[in-house]
Amino acid sequence: MQITSSLVSFVSVLWVTVFSPAECKAKQVSCRLWAEPQMPELSMNGDFIIGGIFAIHYYTNSGENTYTRLPPWLQCSGSMDFRQLRFARAMEFTIHEINNRTDLLPGITLGYQIYDSCSDVQMAIKIALQCENGLDPVFNDTGSCSKLAAATVPAVVGDSTSSASISMARMLSPFGIPQVSYKTCACLSDKRQFPTFFRTEPSDQYQAAALARMVKYFGWTWIGAVRSDTDYGNYGMAAFLKAAQEEGICVEYSEAYYRTQPRSKLERLANVIRRSTSRVIVAFLHAPDMKCIFEELARQPLPPIQWIGSQSWIIHPDFLRFNMCAGALGFGEPRSVIPGLREFLLDLSEKQASESPLLTEFWESSFSCSLKGRIGSSEFLRECDGSGDIRALQNPYTDTSQLRTTNLVYKATYAIAHAIHGMICNKRQCDKTNKFASWQIHNQLKRVNFTTKNGYQVNFDANGDPEALYELINLQFKKDGTLDFVTVGYYDTSKPKGQEFKVTSTVSWFGGQTEVPVSVCSESCPPGTRKAVQKGRPLCCFDCIPCAEGEISNNTDSLDCIHCPPDFWPNTKQDSCLPKPVEFLSWDDTLAIVLTVFSIIGAFMAVCVTAVFYQHRTSPIVRANNSELSFLLLFSLTLCFLCSLTFIGQPSEWSCMLRHTAFGITFVLCISCVLGKTIVVLMAFRATLPGSNVMKWFGPVQQRLSVLAFTLIQVLICVLWVKISPPFPFQNLRHYKEKIILECGLGSTVGFWAVLGYIGFLALLCFIFAFLARKLPDNFNEAKFITFSMLIFCAVWITFIPAYVSSPGKFTVAVEIFAILASSFGLIICIFAPKCFIIVFRPESKIIEQIVWEHAIKKSNNLEKRDASYNNNTSSDINK
Numbered sequence: 001m002q003i004t005s006s007l008v009s010f011v012s013v014l015w016v017t018v019f020s021p022a023e024c025k026a027k028q029v030s031c032r033l034w035a036e037p038q039m040p041e042l043s044m045n046g047d048f049i050i051g052g053i054f055a056i057h058y059y060t061n062s063g064e065n066t067y068t069r070l071p072p073w074l075q076c077s078g079s080m081d082f083r084q085l086r087f088a089r090a091m092e093f094t095i096h097e098i099n100n101r102t103d104l105l106p107g108i109t110l111g112y113q114i115y116d117s118c119s120d121v122q123m124a125i126k127i128a129l130q131c132e133n134g135l136d137p138v139f140n141d142t143g144s145c146s147k148l149a150a151a152t153v154p155a156v157v158g159d160s161t162s163s164a165s166i167s168m169a170r171m172l173s174p175f176g177i178p179q180v181s182y183k184t185c186a187c188l189s190d191k192r193q194f195p196t197f198f199r200t201e202p203s204d205q206y207q208a209a210a211l212a213r214m215v216k217y218f219g220w221t222w223i224g225a226v227r228s229d230t231d232y233g234n235y236g237m238a239a240f241l242k243a244a245q246e247e248g249i250c251v252e253y254s255e256a257y258y259r260t261q262p263r264s265k266l267e268r269l270a271n272v273i274r275r276s277t278s279r280v281i282v283a284f285l286h287a288p289d290m291k292c293i294f295e296e297l298a299r300q301p302l303p304p305i306q307w308i309g310s311q312s313w314i315i316h317p318d319f320l321r322f323n324m325c326a327g328a329l330g331f332g333e334p335r336s337v338i339p340g341l342r343e344f345l346l347d348l349s350e351k352q353a354s355e356s357p358l359l360t361e362f363w364e365s366s367f368s369c370s371l372k373g374r375i376g377s378s379e380f381l382r383e384c385d386g387s388g389d390i391r392a393l394q395n396p397y398t399d400t401s402q403l404r405t406t407n408l409v410y411k412a413t414y415a416i417a418h419a420i421h422g423m424i425c426n427k428r429q430c431d432k433t434n435k436f437a438s439w440q441i442h443n444q445l446k447r448v449n450f451t452t453k454n455g456y457q458v459n460f461d462a463n464g465d466p467e468a469l470y471e472l473i474n475l476q477f478k479k480d481g482t483l484d485f486v487t488v489g490y491y492d493t494s495k496p497k498g499q500e501f502k503v504t505s506t507v508s509w510f511g512g513q514t515e516v517p518v519s520v521c522s523e524s525c526p527p528g529t530r531k532a533v534q535k536g537r538p539l540c541c542f543d544c545i546p547c548a549e550g551e552i553s554n555n556t557d558s559l560d561c562i563h564c565p566p567d568f569w570p571n572t573k574q575d576s577c578l579p580k581p582v583e584f585l586s587w588d589d590t591l592a593i594v595l596t597v598f599s600i601i602g603a604f605m606a607v608c609v610t611a612v613f614y615q616h617r618t619s620p621i622v623r624a625n626n627s628e629l630s631f632l633l634l635f636s637l638t639l640c641f642l643c644s645l646t647f648i649g650q651p652s653e654w655s656c657m658l659r660h661t662a663f664g665i666t667f668v669l670c671i672s673c674v675l676g677k678t679i680v681v682l683m684a685f686r687a688t689l690p691g692s693n694v695m696k697w698f699g700p701v702q703q704r705l706s707v708l709a710f711t712l713i714q715v716l717i718c719v720l721w722v723k724i725s726p727p728f729p730f731q732n733l734r735h736y737k738e739k740i741i742l743e744c745g746l747g748s749t750v751g752f753w754a755v756l757g758y759i760g761f762l763a764l765l766c767f768i769f770a771f772l773a774r775k776l777p778d779n780f781n782e783a784k785f786i787t788f789s790m791l792i793f794c795a796v797w798i799t800f801i802p803a804y805v806s807s808p809g810k811f812t813v814a815v816e817i818f819a820i821l822a823s824s825f826g827l828i829i830c831i832f833a834p835k836c837f838i839i840v841f842r843p844e845s846k847i848i849e850q851i852v853w854e855h856a857i858k859k860s861n862n863l864e865k866r867d868a869s870y871n872n873n874t875s876s877d878i879n880k
Contacts, residue, residue, distance in 0.1 A: 041358040046111025053158030055119040076118035083396035094413040124164035128171035162232035176439030182408035189463040198464040206468035208239035210491040216247040222521040229256040250540030280519040327510035331470035336407040419444035476508040527575035602641035633673035639666040651729035656744035661718040664755035668714035721751030792826030
């Protein structure tokens with residue numbers, strides 16, 4: 001489109017004159033226009049003429065071009081756009097208002113030439129050339145083809161379409177003629193291509209950003225896009241799609257249409273809309289194009305659709321008759337009031353209308369009659385009889401309730417007037433004889449800054465654009481069932497970033513819904529899930545994947561899940577991290593209570609046995625069982641039962657050191673006592689060989705020292721362990737992901753296994769000695785009981801090792817306590833239970849065991865005496 005316009009512009013320039021300036025000067029001939037001048041539809045003479053171009057008709061008829069003669073004249077055709085006629089007459093009104101003012105251009109009369117571009121680019125180019133050359137078909141002022149005076153029209157208002165405005169700007173810019181338009185194509189802000197272009201309506205760049213912000217505000221992420229296949233639609237939609245992408249909005253389809261395209265294209269577009277899954281459509285179209293689409297969609301049932309419109313059609317009154325437009329949203333220029341305009345528009349009689357072909361057509365179309373008896377040449381059958389009352393009409397021409405674009409024309413005309421005032425007027429008067437060039441008006445337009453009579457500020461930035469201020473328009477039903485434009489919000493670029501868009505009133509949705517319509521490709525992913533884009537589809541189409549173990553997402557539509565900190569764990573919904581529960585074997589735990597009861601029972605048993613032994617300390621069986629070691633053993637067993645309690649409760653620095661050292665020392669003390677008793681029994685019954693004096697080396701003193709020595713070795717190991725690398729409390733995060741195990745770290749594993757290894761060594765040694773003493777007299781079962789107790793002890797602690805390693809959490813502690821209690825119970829039951837039974841229930845058995853024990857002692861003493869006598873005799877023989 002842009003290349004075609006440039007080509008047409010270039011060719012049209014060649015049509016301006018018959019001869020080049022050099023030829024004119026040499027031959028002294030007149031400069032003549034190649035084509036007939038395009039006469040204005042409305043005009044008035046004045047000291048300075050302002051041009052106006054409006055798309056009052058929709059189509060043109062140009063006939064067939066044979067390329068053997070000048071192209072046929074372009075003729076406007078189709079129905080008249082009464083709204084565009086109101087724009088043209090608003091320019092008339094503005095110029096009359098300026099001429100009546102004394103503070104602006106005093107003594108100067110502005111004139112106007114208003115043309116109809118018929119929404120056609122070629123017609124707009126022809127009118128632009130007309131504005132440059134004037135209406136005279138022949139010009140020869142000085143024998144030269146150059147005009148020293150200003151152009152016939154120093155400035156132009158219009159056109160009503162972006163494509164026509166672009167082509168006009170390319171024609172007017174080389175001649176320095178400024179153009180003040182109310183069209184919005186973002187491309188027109190490029191001062192390199194359009195240096196003399198100004199506008200009173202903001203660029204579509206702002207409208208596109210506003211539309212994208214609104215779509216995002218209402219949560220629509222899945223939309224359809226339809227545009228006019230023109231510069232306005234293509235540039236505008238491109239700006240919107242870019243802004244929508246930045247807002248995270250996805251487009252299901254993007255279609256282009258122009259009203260002159262084949263009907264098959266329109267039908268295909270309607271089918272795309274009906275089959276689509278998006279329920280929101282952004283339509284960046286000219287009003288005539290949008291009208292064609294609505295008429296086609298009305299032929300068949302249509303699913304509920306929320307229409308989002310560009311300013312070109314969302315404020316057009318023609319769409320108030322389409323019920324499918326109910327609830328439509330879009331941005332438009334602020335609604336305004338122009339005092340005196342309505343009276344001017346309605347001050348039109350049949351006689352005045354007959355003086356202008358344009359107004360004649362309007363009158364005939366409005367009242368369905370023919371002026372001046374043109375029955376033969378008119379489509380209407382009757383002649384107008386003067387009864388038509390324009391005040392009774394209800395059409396876009398007479399409707400001044402929504403003066404939005406009309407106000408833009410009003411401001412554009414005033415801007416040119418202020419620029420001319422700046423050129424020819426000083427503080428006292430204006431010089432109507434001042435012949436200025438159009439480029440000087442252009443420079444003045446850059447500096448204009450004024451307030452219109454109805455209170456609107458007018459100025460231009462470096463790109464010739466005004467500040468963007470839009471009202472959010474909503475098509476709502478009135479009480480009488482008809483649609484009307486209602487302002488429900490605004491978009492103001494002068495507001496701080498992030499506050500430009502605001503909804504101020506209740507929005508009416510399609511079908512009278514009160515809830516905001518939903519248009520998404522996929523439902524939002526709730527917290528606890530993340531989005532996974534579906535392969536081959538837009539980003540807005542996704543699946544919701546639950547977060548992995550240990551991860552959360554606390555926002556809707558999270559792209560990724562995040563890991564909880566090490567000491568936190570997700571809740572069941574996986575939308576927040578909660579502190580992990582800390583687990584240890586606490587006092588109120590059922591397992592701890594059970595173990596505590598057994599520990600106390602064991603300690604109580606040891607105390608009871610001690611009491612029994614103490615009460616019967618003079619009895620033969622107590623005396624025969626080495627009472628001193630027995631009492632020490634019972635004391636150590638009591639400590640063994642009680643030391644298990646140190647493993648219960650919250651681990652602390654002191655409790656961790658105490659539990660392992662107390663366990664290690666008390667158990668060594670216990671095993672040392674058992675080992676001493678075993679050696680005494682073994683020595684008493686095995687010391688029968690001549691010359692054996694082993695009993696004197698393991699008497700009571702030696703027994704005490706051996707127990708002390710064995711225990712001190714363990715104490716030394718524990719001291720080294722505590723000094724070098726003591727046990728310490730730590731949070732175990734490895735066994736359970738969802739909770740923290742508070743336990744005692746070993747510090748030094750070597751120290752721990754050294755303590756256990758030393759206990760195991762003593763237990764194994766005790767078991768071996770007890771096994772060797774198993775063949776004692778039948779009535780003395782001390783060695784057998786010790787053997788059995790050591791079997792239980794070793795079995796428990798051998799089983800403890802894999803159980804300890806494999807038990808998680810608090811059960812590790814429970815296993816260790818169980819091993820302590822089981823081995824302690826094994827010792828107290830196997831060693832002391834039979835003796836207590838004999839003491840309490842079978843006291844006569846004491847004598848038998850006493851006799852056996854005394855026999856063993858006597859035998860041992862006799863052996864010692866015999867050995868002593870033998871040694872003395874041997875010594876005497878030697879001396880002899």
